Amino acid sequence: MAVVPDSVTAILADPYASARRAKEQGRKVVGITPMHFPPELVSAAGAVPVLLQESNEPVTLGFGHIYPFYCGFARSTVDLAAKAQLGPFDAIVVSDICYQTRHMSHIMRARLPNLPFVYIQWPLESNVERWLSSTIDKLTRVRSQLEQALGTRISDAAIAESIVQHNAQRALLRRLYELRRQKPGVLRAKEVVSAVVASQVLPLAEGNAVIGDLIARLERAEAKADPGVKLFLSGHMCQAVKPDILDLVEDLGGAVVDDDLYTGYRFAATDTPTDVPPMEALARAYLQLALPCPTRSDARLWSDHLIPASKQAGAAGIVVLVVKFCEAHMIYYPYVKDKLVEADVPHLMIETEHEVVSMEGIRTRLQAFVEMLKSGRVAA
């Protein structure tokens, strides 16, 4: 029985369809570059926050503006800007978390001179108090720029209300993840990813309805007696894992029980505080990330989260998915690898690309990994 309706997985194929409809109905739509920007600020302006998604289209015109050795998301987004096909946006929020996002946005600005670009540079470290006041100042400037771009005022009360609503959506996503851990293999991994993308691109109420429906369906489903080799997916910053790769993991006998993917659990992991003034709350949500992010300096170690999380989920192994040219992850991976080996946790690292060059190579490696886990031969 298909637990997830087709309309949800279709979101991966056309993520901005709903935003276009909202725009036709007279709502403002704001595109946001990943990661970390609080959608609450856009919702509080009465606009629809839409997290930019990597397109499925091959990069063509974009190569006239960006080198091929930048991450797939940057290349894809520049390509869409060069083709004037970026999306139905009234403004773009540039959430500067790495130099690729930054320079991608500069190129987009050059291509789309009439589109307002609102910019915020996040501190390079999280969980360090000394960045709090400057982060509030930056968010306050963004708030003012959004007000100007959207022709509306954003009140503290609206932000506070928006925080409650977005926290509710995050709680729904975490409930979905909890159910998946209890009933692995019932939902396909790409279906869970689709639900997260729904929360990133749909108007808030629509997203909540979709996730709520999925939860209800999953609650009614029975757990599988033999879901397959339980796997934990890790990494893949900024952009969703391609459905083809997720399908491959499961078609080869794997069952994804949990993840810390950005378009996954990470997106819902951190609630915005409700016990401090709203602008401080938005800053603290960034400075107090629930999961250490490899793009930031953080006294907490990623491996100290990853290893217990995979064990709690009952995973037999971890598939680390690294976006090619994502330098933050490429630099963190060797340390995580060392820690996984020390802890005797089997893992497989797979590098993903915008253009899927060879699924066969990935298939062979995944097949070998799953078979080794099945046979009890450790592949750490």
Place this chain on the structure above:
Amino acid sequence: MTPPSSTGGKTNRLRSATMIGQMVDNFYENLRSANDRGKVVGYCDGFPSPFPLLVAMDIAYFFGDAYSATTAARHLEKPLQQVAEDRGYVVEVCSYTRNTMGCILFPKDRLADAPAHYRLPDPDFILCTDPGCSMLVNWADDERRRLNKPIFIIQTPHVYYKGDEQDAITALAKQFREFVVFLEDLTHRKMDWDKLKAVMAATKEATTYRKEANNLNANVPSPGTFFDCASALGGVNYGVGTQECIDLYKAMRDEMADRVSRKEGAVIGEKYRLYWDGLPNWTKLGFLASKFANAGAAVVCGRYANLGFYSWPEMIDPEHPLESLAANTVVVHINQNIGWLVDNISKLCADFKVDGLVMHGHRTCRPIAAPQLEVLDAVSRRTGIPGIFVESDMADETFYSDAQMDTRLQALVESIDAKRGRGGN
């Protein structure tokens, strides 16, 4: 592939450039003994602007970026890159990072037979100074994880919009002040502000000579090249605030001024004057200097040497050291938007009478390479100067293709010739 047509040009290297090698040797010899001498040691990545603070507090520093460039220029990088790759750092990671992490992770049982250059003192802290490259924090945080030392992060506010500079300088000066407190807490010593002012005065004097030397390349023939000026950045990296650094840049300035008076060029037979965008390829520095000279091309300027480290000594006020350091960090090319780059590179091209642009698309330094396609297009449209892209790297020679370099350099000089044939300058 046939090399570009030879014009019989050849390099005429500056004698003063040899002072840098000795300066670098002395620096590393002192650094290696820092632990034994009881010095506090910082491992620093990114940008050298906080170094006057370290000098004033008598703290020894290892500068990963300069170390990696020097390692590559001395052809010592491959074993380090192999160690890094063996440990899981893929070749697409910044080659500066791979060189440094390869050194930090170099097997201890192989050190006895390894070059002295691979031996580093143990650090007491890690410093990341991001002038516009977020990856630097990933590198520094990797050092923090592996060496288990405290880290301090300085993040330059990016000049996203024109007019953001002053707020950025104020915010960055505040971070430098916080860094001083961090150092005071770590060392249990107070900053000697008078000493810092003296270090800043020495920095201003040295970098003023350096800027005068760089600007002499506007003469025809050019008395120095971009390759000379890029190498000379060793003075700032390794000797900021010292008399040795002042002497180096004064000697360079004087030698180049002498050449100007005698119309002696750094490329004998200068026929073309080029701008270089991005970092040099340190593994091929002399090789490329000869290749360009052989084609009659003098590379006379580039944003790395002319719009980078301490390129605005007039913005240094020794009485206001933190604000001066902040100003010289915020303004650098890597922290700027495309509009600023196009304006300033176009101005360099006019001032230095440039005929052609060479955009060095270094594969593993993406933040500096990122705007190059937009910049070349805009500068060429504005100035009418043709340009080429060459893809290689700053410290990993496996990304270099001699055939590509030959073809594209040939195409550039032919474009310039064709333009001149049509009556262009």
